[in-house]
Structures are given as structure tokens and as C-alpha cells.
Amino acid sequence: MKERQPTLRERRRSETRGAIQKHAVRLFTQHGYDAVTVAEVAAAAGVSAMTVYRHFPTKEDLVLVEQPARAIAERVAASSAADPLVRRVGGALIDAAAALTGGRGAGPVADERFLLDCLRLMTSTPALRARHLDSQHALQQAVVDALAVNTADDDALFDAQAATGACLAAMHTALTRWAEDDGETELPQLIARALAAAFGDGAATTG
Incomplete structure (x- = not known):
């Protein structure tokens, strides 16, 4: 059975999620986890804070590798x-x-x-x-x-x-x-x- 390929929407969602997480981990590593806000992560990733929360319900989720x-x-x-x-x-x-x-x-x-x-x-x-x-x-x-x-x-x-x-x-x-x-x-x-x-x-x- 042929494996289902992700749709364009799914690929874009995955790419957005990955970009947000990489920016978050970079900022946390550079400045400390407690010193960085979700708003700052959103700004670095070029998205809104609402978009961050849509992909990562809590700040802690930004560091989890699923x-x-x-x-x-x-x-x-x-x-x-x-x-x-x-x-x-x-x-x-x-x-x-x-x-x-x-x-x-x-x-x-x-x-x-x-x-x-x-x-x-x-x-x-x-x-x-x-x-x-x-x-x-x-x-x-x-x-x-x-x-x-x-x-x-x-x-x-x-x-x-x-x-x-x-x-x-x-x-x-x-x-x-x-x-x-x-x-x-x-x-x-x-x-x-x-x-x-x-x-x-x-x-x-x-x-």
C-alpha cells in the first residue's frame, strides 16, 4: 500500500511549526528560557503570538521534540x-x-x-x-x-x-x-x- 503523501497545507503547517521551534530554541539558548517571551519568539519567527500558540499550546511545548x-x-x-x-x-x-x-x-x-x-x-x-x-x-x-x-x-x-x-x-x-x-x-x-x-x-x- 502506497504511503499517503502530506498535502501542501500539511507541509506548510509543518514548516511553520519547525521554524517557530527553531527560533524559540535559539532564543532560549542565547538568553535563557525564562528571559524570552512567546511574543519575542513570534517576532523572531515572523508570525503572530496566536500562531505560536496554535502550534504550541504552552511555552514549554516549544522545547519538546515529538x-x-x-x-x-x-x-x-x-x-x-x-x-x-x-x-x-x-x-x-x-x-x-x-x-x-x-x-x-x-x-x-x-x-x-x-x-x-x-x-x-x-x-x-x-x-x-x-x-x-x-x-x-x-x-x-x-x-x-x-x-x-x-x-x-x-x-x-x-x-x-x-x-x-x-x-x-x-x-x-x-x-x-x-x-x-x-x-x-x-x-x-x-x-x-x-x-x-x-x-x-x-x-x-x-x-
């Missing part, structure tokens, strides 16, 4: 149910990081500098740290849903939640090191290393 959550969940759903939970989740995390940053020969779909700036803002700004925790919780739920375990089986659900939470904790450690190193080491490699340290080499195997 695509990884979707990409990770899709990869988990496509993984073999016969594989161990940690391998399914860990492999999806590595593959999604590779696609996002251009690692493993994949074409980058986001600017690495932009991702590093978003990560630093998330970890250094109190208001954003709280939002980051919310997004991590939502990601964990999305991954658990993608694992498609029998939710009526309390033990299976618990195992899925525990495995996912542990893998995401390993990924967070890798992301922190990636930001500290200013992206010097490839992110997929760092995630694989963190997963291997926590669970053994098998967790870093991808399809």
Missing part, C-alpha cells in the same frame, strides 16, 4: 514479540536515535545541534525538567502500548512497564552524556553502551 516518541513506538510495534522485552525496547531506542541523528548511515531528519540545545534546556531549566518528566511518562506509556501485552495479565503488564522504564532510564543516562560531550560520541552508540551496561550485550541488538 518525533522520537512516535518513531520509538512504531519500531517497538514492528519488533518481534518473540524477542525479550528489553531487546525490543532497547533496539527501538537505538534505531530511533540513529534515524534522528543520522547515525548508522541513516539520513538525519533533525538538526543535531538543535537536539542538543533542546536537551540542555530540558535538563537545566526547572520548569522544563518537570515537563520532561511528563513527556517521559507519556513515552513509557506509548512504548508499553506498542508492546501489545495482555493488559488483563497483571504480571505481563508489570514486566512491560518495568522493562520499558529501565530502558528509558538507560537512554536518559546516554542522553545526558551526549549533551555533556556536545555530541562528540554518536548517540546510538551511547544508548547501546548504556543498555549493555545495565542488561548485557543482548539488549543492544537491533533488527
Whole structure:
């Protein structure tokens, strides 16, 4: 089945959203998150404040990167149910990081500098740290849903939640090191290393 191509309106909406977010992250990085207003972001992007809020309901949303959550969940759903939970989740995390940053020969779909700036803002700004925790919780739920375990089986659900939470904790450690190193080491490699340290080499195997 041929994949549906985005309409012109959808492409323009995506381009506007991306431009707003890049201007916002640039201003936040240069001047500090708390010092920059939504009106200033709108002026830099050449749009109205109403347009900013149409794409980003809150100021915190301007720093969130949504695509990884979707990409990770899709990869988990496509993984073999016969594989161990940690391998399914860990492999999806590595593959999604590779696609996002251009690692493993994949074409980058986001600017690495932009991702590093978003990560630093998330970890250094109190208001954003709280939002980051919310997004991590939502990601964990999305991954658990993608694992498609029998939710009526309390033990299976618990195992899925525990495995996912542990893998995401390993990924967070890798992301922190990636930001500290200013992206010097490839992110997929760092995630694989963190997963291997926590669970053994098998967790870093991808399809």
C-alpha cells in the first residue's frame, strides 16, 4: 500500500511549526528560557503570538521534540514479540536515535545541534525538567502500548512497564552524556553502551 503523501497545507503547517521551534530554541539558548517571551519568539519567527500558540499550546511545548516518541513506538510495534522485552525496547531506542541523528548511515531528519540545545534546556531549566518528566511518562506509556501485552495479565503488564522504564532510564543516562560531550560520541552508540551496561550485550541488538 502506497504511503499517503502530506498535502501542501500539511507541509506548510509543518514548516511553520519547525521554524517557530527553531527560533524559540535559539532564543532560549542565547538568553535563557525564562528571559524570552512567546511574543519575542513570534517576532523572531515572523508570525503572530496566536500562531505560536496554535502550534504550541504552552511555552514549554516549544522545547519538546515529538518525533522520537512516535518513531520509538512504531519500531517497538514492528519488533518481534518473540524477542525479550528489553531487546525490543532497547533496539527501538537505538534505531530511533540513529534515524534522528543520522547515525548508522541513516539520513538525519533533525538538526543535531538543535537536539542538543533542546536537551540542555530540558535538563537545566526547572520548569522544563518537570515537563520532561511528563513527556517521559507519556513515552513509557506509548512504548508499553506498542508492546501489545495482555493488559488483563497483571504480571505481563508489570514486566512491560518495568522493562520499558529501565530502558528509558538507560537512554536518559546516554542522553545526558551526549549533551555533556556536545555530541562528540554518536548517540546510538551511547544508548547501546548504556543498555549493555545495565542488561548485557543482548539488549543492544537491533533488527
